Amino acid sequence: MIREPKSIVIVGAGQAGGWAAKTLRAEGYGGTITLLGDEPHPPYERPPLSKAVLAGEAEPRNTYLFEDDLFDSLDFLCGESATRIQRQQNIVQCASGRELTYDRLLLATGGRARPVAVQGLDAADILLLRTLEDAAAIKSRFEAAATVALIGGGWIGLEVAATARKAGLEVHLFELADCLCGRAAPPLLSDYLLDLHTRRGIDLHLSTVIKSAEKLSDGRYRLMVDSQAPFEVDAIVAGVGLIPNDRLARDAGLVVDNGIVTDALGVTSDPAIFAAGDVANSLRPASGQRVRYESWENAQNQGIAVAKAMLGQAPEPYDTPWFWSDQHxxxxxxxxxxxxxxxxxxxxxxxxxxxxxxxxxxxxxxxxxxxxxxxxxxxxxxxxxxxxxxxxxxxxxxxxxxxxxxxxxxx
Ligand SMILES: Cc1cc2nc3c(=O)[nH]c(=O)nc-3n(C[C@H](O)[C@H](O)[C@H](O)COP(=O)(O)OP(=O)(O)OC[C@H]3O[C@@H](n4cnc5c(N)ncnc54)[C@H](O)[C@@H]3O)c2cc1C
Missing domain, CATH: 3.30.390.30 (FAD/NAD-linked reductase, C-terminal dimerisation domain)
Known part of the structure; x- marks a missing residue:
């Protein structure tokens, strides 16, 4: 049994970081917990952002993970960003100038939506979805729109397409690959998704790239696609994957390879530093392989498991991933x-x-x-x-x- 740490710092107040903080207290940890997150919210769940929140069926507050009283038992630094880890001194430096000392540090920094460049458009013309603010911006654009374009036929692109369609919008979806959700769905499911979205009236274009676009004087967009008539749309949203937020770890000299590399307990190449959630590329004992999952359940389970590991307990294995999506x-x-x-x-x-x-x-x-x-x-x-x-x-x-x-x- 390792000596109980006196202070634990958690960088990233999302699904994994929030569950780690909650678990530490639930396991009776009596030391200091500092949870810092750079968003202006307490930890919240992202799955509703492409579904109920975007559809206007849930309020942002409904996505919050915990009751406020959890935050009475820890130092929650909301809107604070960690900028550097000084591993020799066990210190996390923050954007505000604050310095936090840790015995154990958890990096649960998630990822950011991968941007898409289209010739003729600025980055701000192509909306991305990761945060509550992103969802609010897309929702307000959709409310004034009749026709929208989705770039990317992965889970988030398909969910946003379904929500837009439910709101009565005309939806054109462009996917580079020759199938939907090709990275995560087996062929049978991929074929089913193609059929489902086609039946629900989504105009799907596989093996298709938007070559260039033009901003029209009325604020709409004209999209040029190979060998087809141009598409005119009111809004463009891209869902083409995630970039892990691993810069802090990289700058601190931790091993990073498609996310922060950890062992099966979430320990990084520095034994005092752990990683969990979308940012962690973790060893899975059953397969003996490293995998970086981007899912709600994995972030929660890893947050819980890593909290226990930081206290020297043996966590339950979390080897069989589970994922869900709601579309139409x-x-x-x-x-x-x-x-x-x-x-x-x-x-x-x-x-x-x-x-x-x-x-x-x-x-x-x-x-x-x-x-x-x-x-x-x-x-x-x-x-x-x-x-x-x-x-x-x-x-x-x-x-x-x-x-x-x-x-x-x-x-
Ligand atoms: C629109 C959408 C829909 C989804 N739908 C589903 C679904 O249906 N099913 C499913 O299983 N999964 C779904 N997911 C995936 C799931 O939400 C994620 O896997 C999960 O949120 C990952 O949790 P996390 O804690 O690792 O990262 P995050 O939730 O991203 O939390 C990380 C936090 O760390 C903060 N941070 C980063 N760097 C710093 C720093 N230096 N200092 C301070 N804070 C920092 C970030 O801003 C963020 O708040 C969806 C995701 C999105 C975006």
Whole structure:
């Protein structure tokens, strides 16, 4: 057991940083906790930004993660930015000139939306979505718009497209790759998304790049795309991925490679410094690989696990990632990471907007996808965790209750 640290500094008051602070107190840690975040808000959840907040169905306050009383038990520096880590002295320097001394430091700095350059436009013409302020800016542009363009057919682009469509806007979506969500979705889901968005009236253009654009005198934009008539739109939003906020770590000489590199406990190349959430490229014990996940559940679980690790406790493993997305009336969930080494079995019919797909290797489920079948996914999580042997036939047969499979003997 390591000696309990006297002071813990957490840089980044988001999903991971917020949960780490909460967990430290929940675990009875009695030392000083300083949580600093450069946004003008307490920790909040980002998933509603492309969904309920953008649709005007939830207020920014509804996204806040914790009740105010959590902040009575720690030093919360709201709107404060960490600018430098002096590792020799265990000090974090802040933009305000403040210096914070730490025994343990957690970097939970997340990432920022990757900008897109289009010839003929300024950066400010292409709206990005990461913060509450970004969501408010897009919402207000959408309220005055009839037609919008989305650049990027990943999760955020598709969610924003669906929300815009629900508000009655005409939506053109341009994706460089030849499929949607190609980085994260298996082909079956990618094909389903193409069909879903097409059926819901989104004008989708795969393998397409906006070559150049022109700002018109009425504030609209004309977009030039190869071998097609130009598109005229009122607003442009891009969702093309995330850049990890790893500059502090890089400048401090920590090992950085697609985010801050950590071991399975979240420890960076400096044993006093930890990293969690979207910024952390962490070792996953089951696969023996480093992965940087960008998901709500991973940020929360890593925040909790790293808090425990900072106190010298052994955290629970968090190896099987889970992710969800809401688009139109489809609730999409993925557990595990489907890949080409697995065979896919489908239960239900994708065209009915209600189905599950199971990904098997060596006689057990390794990953699963569900669309409007959350209960299937809940059972799949347990079948994966317990390594229960299953066959493709019983998974595909809607007359075989999935729950019954949990009674089989694990491998
Ligand atoms: C629009 C949108 C929709 C999403 N939808 C889903 C979804 O449906 N499902 C899902 O699983 N995931 C979703 N996600 C992803 C999920 O929200 C993120 O994975 C999660 O927020 C990551 O948490 P984090 O704490 O690592 O980073 P963040 O939440 O980004 O928090 C990091 C914080 O650190 C601050 N910071 C950075 N540098 C400094 C510094 N030097 N000093 C002080 N503060 C600093 C940042 O400003 C930020 O406030 C969505 C994300 C977005 C943007």
């Amino acid at each position: 009336d489809a609730n999409i969930q993925i557990v595990g990471t489907p890949d080409q080494s697995m065979t896919c079995t489908v239960r239900g019919e994708p065209a009915s907007d209600s189905f599950s797909a199971f990904y098997l290797r060596d006689g057990s489920i390794r990953a699963a996808v569900s669309v409007n079948q959350p209960r299937d996914l809940t059972v799949a999580k347990r079948l994966i965790a317990q390594a229960i042997p299953v066959t493709a036939d019983e998974l595909a047969d809607p007359l075989v209750p999935l729950k019954k499979l949990l009674k089989k003997t694990p491998n």
